[in-house]
Amino acid sequence: MxxxxxxxxxxxxxxxxxxxxSTLINxxxxxxxxxxxxxxxxxxxxxxxxxxxxxxxxxxxxxxxxLEVEAVLSKIAVSIKQHSNNKWLDSVAxxxxxxxxxxxxxxxxxxxxxxxxxxxADITDEDKKKVCNYYLIASxxxxxxxxxxxxxxxxxxxxxxCAYQNYFKxxxxxPFTIKELEFKVQNQNVKSILHLPQTEGxxxxxxxxxxxxxxxxxxxxYFSEYLxxxxxxxxxxxxxxxxxxxGFDLTQNSxxxxxAILEQLPTIPWVDDSRVILAGFRFGSHIATRLAQLMPNKVxxxxxxxxxxxxxxxxxxxxxxxxxxxxxxxxxxxxxxxxSNQQLIAELNYFSLKNQGIxxxxxxxxxxxxxxxxxxxxxxxxxxxxxxLKQNKLIIIPKSPLQVNLQNALEQSVKWMISIL
Numbered sequence: 109m110x111x112x113x114x115x116x117x118x119x120x121x122x123x124x125x126x127x128x129x130s131t132l133i134n135x136x137x138x139x140x141x142x143x144x145x146x147x148x149x150x151x152x153x154x155x156x157x158x159x160x161x162x163x164x165x166x167x168x169x170x171x172x173x174x175l176e177v178e179a180v181l182s183k184i185a186v187s188i189k190q191h192s193n194n195k196w197l198d199s200v201a202x203x204x205x206x207x208x209x210x211x212x213x214x215x216x217x218x219x220x221x222x223x224x225x226x227x228x229a230d231i232t233d234e235d236k237k238k239v240c241n242y243y244l245i246a247s248x249x250x251x252x253x254x255x256x257x258x259x260x261x262x263x264x265x266x267x268x269x270c271a272y273q274n275y276f277k278x279x280x281x282x283p284f285t286i287k288e289l290e291f292k293v294q295n296q297n298v299k300s301i302l303h304l305p306q307t308e309g310x311x312x313x314x315x316x317x318x319x320x321x322x323x324x325x326x327x328x329x330y331f332s333e334y335l336x337x338x339x340x341x342x343x344x345x346x347x348x349x350x351x352x353x354x355g356f357d358l359t360q361n362s363x364x365x366x367x368a369i370l371e372q373l374p375t376i377p378w379v380d381d382s383r384v385i386l387a388g389f390r391f392g393s394h395i396a397t398r399l400a401q402l403m404p405n406k407v408x409x410x411x412x413x414x415x416x417x418x419x420x421x422x423x424x425x426x427x428x429x430x431x432x433x434x435x436x437x438x439x440x441x442x443x444x445x446x447x448s449n450q451q452l453i454a455e456l457n458y459f460s461l462k463n464q465g466i467x468x469x470x471x472x473x474x475x476x477x478x479x480x481x482x483x484x485x486x487x488x489x490x491x492x493x494x495x496x497l498k499q500n501k502l503i504i505i506p507k508s509p510l511q512v513n514l515q516n517a518l519e520q521s522v523k524w525m526i527s528i529l
Contacts, residue, residue, distance in 0.1 A: 126263050128192040128201045129208065130159040133258070133436035134446040159196040160208065160256060160433055161321070165511055170248050170329055171241070176215065183211050209253045209263045213270065216249035220274060236281045243278030244328060247271050251323050256433055257350045258440045268323065268351060275325040284336060287378065289343075293368040299352040300324070300345045300369065304378055305336040312383035312408070312529050313341040313373075317366060317399075319390030320437050323351050334522045340529075341379050345369060347392070349441045357443035360458040362391075363398040370399065370406050383529050385409045387521075390486070391416050397471075397494050398461060404472045409528045410494070411521055412477045414486040418467070418493055421460040424453055426485065467493050474499035474528045478517050481507050499528070
């Protein structure tokens with residue numbers, strides 16, 4: 109990705125000639141769409157007055173201050189500036205106050221400034237911890253600014269660049285060793301980030317398979333608080349069409365990039381390629397499950413968090429009530445900036461792992477699935493399709509108290525990983 113030293117200073121000034129994010133995907137029959145006011149607990153307190161899926165509970169878990177996030181959302185919600193669509197609070201046109209990207213980038217700038225205000229000449233361990241945290245918060249705000257990470261969203265691409273810049277600055281003050289790696293995929297180089305625990309020798313590694321709405325830099329807390337404490341490394345990779353993988357469109361062969369990485373993993377000296385676990389988050393489970401079925405001899409276990417592998421791709425009733433941004437994200441990842449609902453339905457049908465024949469036999473590696481209670485997209489039936497001949501573990505996260513139950517589920521995921529390693 110482009111790296112410009114003073115990029116943030118360049119884009120924090122209001123500009124009015126940028127297209128607004130919600131207008132970038134032209135779904136020909138979008139006016140016929142219905143949305144569901146409560147898709148599930150993970151994907152948000154979803155409200156049809158927002159174009160994007162607002163997920164504050166997830167943002168808090170990543171380390172963002174609760175009241176500050178609410179303040180940013182309030183600035184967006186009360187804006188009286190011109191909107192591209194008056195139904196959506198987050199559709200203020202132009203890069204100006206009230207615009208989603210503008211407000212979240214400006215909040216990121218405050219944390220970046222806090223990090224840079226600390227004297228680095230004779231920095232203490234305590235100040236290193238602060239600087240790392242401040243840059244991580246700035247990175248997360250930039251990542252949210254970029255969401256939903258459309259390939260043709262110029263402002264979002266700027267925000268992504270800022271997100272990565274802040275992330276790497278944070279990692280330079282992290283207590284962990286970080287390696288930027290490049291893997292060859294179809295004559296292109298794809299950059300990934302290897303996070304190593306404070307242990308000697310080659311260690312087991314979890315390959316993170318991101319969801320449709322994530323950048324690979326969104327998982328630092330999972331590594332630092334769960335994996336690293338147990339001597340497990342984390343390798344992150346962007347999903348096709350996003351971040352460092354944006355040179356690829358998403359296809360039904362969703363695991364293309366990850367498969368190439370898995371094949372080249374023996375060349376990486378810091379990890380034990382005989383102890384690899386695939387972790388799929390939301391749509392990332394499509395990648396992870398596909399890979400575990402196709403290359404079981406290279407995988408020790410499969411962990412899926414709210415898997416999406418079949419029903420959402422073939423069930424037109426579920427698809428009908430998907431929020432607009434979900435449909436636009438799929439279209440953007442497929443490289444289709446103009447598409448009808450019927451075309452999208454036809455495209456999604458190819459993604460069903462059952463239709464691809466991937467699920468005709470049970471997985472030969474242990475499997476753990478985590479789903480949320482009353483999640484309409486990732487259900488018990490979806491999880492049942494991912495079946496292991498060796499070991500099956502299923503955790504259903506109760507709705508209340510959600511944050512505590514989410515933390516418990518992530519703790520159990522690492523205990524399970526240790527048990528199979």
